[in-house]
Amino acid sequence: MLKKISIVFSLAVLGVGIWLISRGDQVDRVCKVGSAAAGGNTHFNHCVNLVSTYFLGYALTILGLIFLLGSIIIIRREIRQVKLQSPAVRVGESIPDDSNPFRAVIQSEKKDEGIDHDFQSD
DSSP, rough: OOOHHHHHHHHHHHHHHHHHHHHHHHHHHHHSSSSSHHTTHHHHHHHHHHHHHHHHHHHHHHHHHHHHHHHHHHHHHHHHHHHHHSSOOTTOOOOOOOOTTTTHHHHHHHHHHHHHHOOOOO
C-alpha cells in the first residue's frame, strides 16, 4: 500500500511541476514588456514571482522524477528478493500444501502401511 502511495505522490509532484513549467510562456510575455510601461516596481515584483514559480516547476519536476525512480527501484528490489527467497517450482510440479501441520506424519504413515513391521526373530 505504501508503495502505491509513494508512486501516486511522485506522479502528483511531477504533474504539478510540469503544469508550472507549462505556464512559462506567461513569464516571457510579462517579463519582456518594458518596466516603464507597466509601472516599475509592481511589474518587477510580478515578474520575479512568475520566474520563481517557473523555476519551482523545474524543481518539482526533478523531485517528482527522483521520487518516482526511487519508488520503482525499491519495488523492483523487493520483488527480486521475494523471488530469490521463494522456492523454485518446476514445470508440472505442484506446490506442497503446508496448511496441515500433521501432513508429514500422515504421509509417512501411508508409506509405512505397505511395509511389514514384523521384527520377530526366530
